[in-house]
Amino acid sequence: MKVGFIGTGSMGSLLINTFLASGALDAYQITASNRTREKVVNLASLHPGLYPAKTNRETAERSNIVFLCIKPHEFKEVIEYIKPVVTPDQIIISITSPVQIRHLESALPCKITKIIPSITHLTGSGASLCIHGNRMNDEDKQRVEMLFSYISRPIRVEETYTRIxxxxxxxxxxxxxxxxxxxxxxxxxxxxxxxxxxxxxxxxxxxxxxxxxxxxxxxxxxxxxxxxxxxxxxxxxxxxxxxxxxxxxxxxxxxTHAKYEKDLEALDAEFGAGEINRQQY
Ligand SMILES: NC(=O)c1ccc[n+]([C@@H]2O[C@H](COP(=O)([O-])OP(=O)(O)OC[C@H]3O[C@@H](n4cnc5c(N)ncnc54)[C@H](OP(=O)(O)O)[C@@H]3O)[C@@H](O)[C@H]2O)c1
The missing domain is CATH 1.10.3730.10 (ProC C-terminal domain-like)
Incomplete structure (x- = not known):
């Protein structure tokens, strides 16, 4: 299994470091890219074998599971850029709450899951919230939850309750x-x-x-x-x-909910359903 990370800021690097430290992944399984490339190069020097991709598209192409560890307003641009290389069998995982499964499913042809991690995973504890999209089958769900079980307690929640x-x-x-x-x-x-x-x-x-x-x-x-x-x-x-x-x-x-609603409105405007459906295939 190859795992990619787009965005290696606070949470992207935390996930990489904890997955590696816990033995959930080996460095050679990981590809990562970040807007400021220095951060990925540093991670690669800390973890020999980790592949520092030059572009997000390269990360997506090399991975079965791709984590999007970026902020809500950065999703649209990143998704548009990786879309041409994303395939239906891939799993894309968003770690941010306001980006809805429907936004991502309408924009990409692959399986979509949202997993909200926590800084507590640094100690191998805390709940990771799992919200699986419609294209995820039982095996896919178990695969990503198994990965998170190395660093946290995966708990499934309904998307309506993501924010709370x-x-x-x-x-x-x-x-x-x-x-x-x-x-x-x-x-x-x-x-x-x-x-x-x-x-x-x-x-x-x-x-x-x-x-x-x-x-x-x-x-x-x-x-x-x-x-x-x-x-x-x-x-x-x-x-x-x-x-x-x-x-x-x-x-x-x-x-917290007012900020979430504001982000959600902006995302709804960006991922307008009509526009995305036209662009999808
Ligand atoms: N912090 C938490 O405890 C926590 C918990 C759960 C969920 N989250 C969610 O996780 C997401 C990321 O949060 P964070 O705390 O990790 O933020 P962060 O530290 O700012 O990291 C975001 C990273 O994304 C990179 N980036 C931005 N645009 C990019 C692009 N087009 N291509 C590749 N990389 C790009 C940034 O690169 P640069 O180096 O150029 O800035 C930065 O390294 C947020 O949506 C947040 O809500 C955070």
Whole structure:
């Protein structure tokens, strides 16, 4: 199996590095191209055997599975350019949420899948969201999910829920890191504990809490009950959080979804169905 990566920025290089480190792929299986070629040349020198293609078309031609690790507004140009060399048996994987399966299926003759990865895959953890297109058969689905199982927990989601699912799995690490940072900064200000010590304690706590919840041992609600004795310290702090954060998460979801809708509108305009159908064959 040959795997191509178009775009080797933050996520493209993360996927390449983690697939290689986990043993999911060998370097000789990988072809990659990037607008700024230096990034691919650097990756090739880190991973002997990885082929640094000069063009995206070359990446597409050399690969059975092609990852598009670019931003939404870059899709149209890249797809138009690779389209002449894409064949029906190839699988193209988009890693970005607003680009819809229908956009890609109408623009390319191949199998389409959307897989939203997460920075947590750096530690071989976190959910990778799998949204398979209509042309993917069971074997294709298993093939890409098997690849992702080396670095994550692949979870199938409906495309309608891509955005909210990504809020948790791919934006979530940034949100939680923000909370921890604010909490640590307050601890340093109020008590004099060092930032390093507080960050270490908070990180260990987060890891343990994540394991408890992910392994299904407790629900978020049960966890709070187990820790918070009525009238005790934790209960008082939970009451404070409850009143201070009222409505924040509704607003958070509104913000992420508004940006998503804006990207989606732009993509719908670019991938106009009539125009794409005419160009397809
Ligand atoms: N960051 C995350 O945690 C995360 C998680 C899940 C999904 N995603 C999605 O992944 C996508 C990529 O995000 P990112 O964080 O990896 O962005 P990024 O670091 O900016 O990487 C994008 C890469 O695409 C390259 N590129 C742009 N146009 C190109 C073209 N025509 N041909 C080849 N390469 C091209 C850029 O090249 P240059 O070097 O020239 O800039 C850059 O290296 C986004 O849509 C994002 O929503 C990100």
């Amino acid at each position: 699912s990504s809020d948790f799995s791919s934006c979530g690490p940034a949100f939680v890191a923000f909370f921890l940072e604010q909490w640590v900064e307050a601890a340093v200000r109020k008590t004099g504990i060092t930032s390093d010590e507080a960050t270490r304690l908070a990180s260990e706590m987060l890891l343990g809490t994540g394991k408890l919840l992910a392994e299904g041992a407790v629900t978020p609600s049960q966890l709070q009950e187990r820790v918070a004795v009525p009238g005790g310290i934790t209960a008082k702090a939970l009451n404070l959080l409850d009143s201070s954060l009222a409505g924040v998460f509704d607003q958070l979801i509104q913000v």
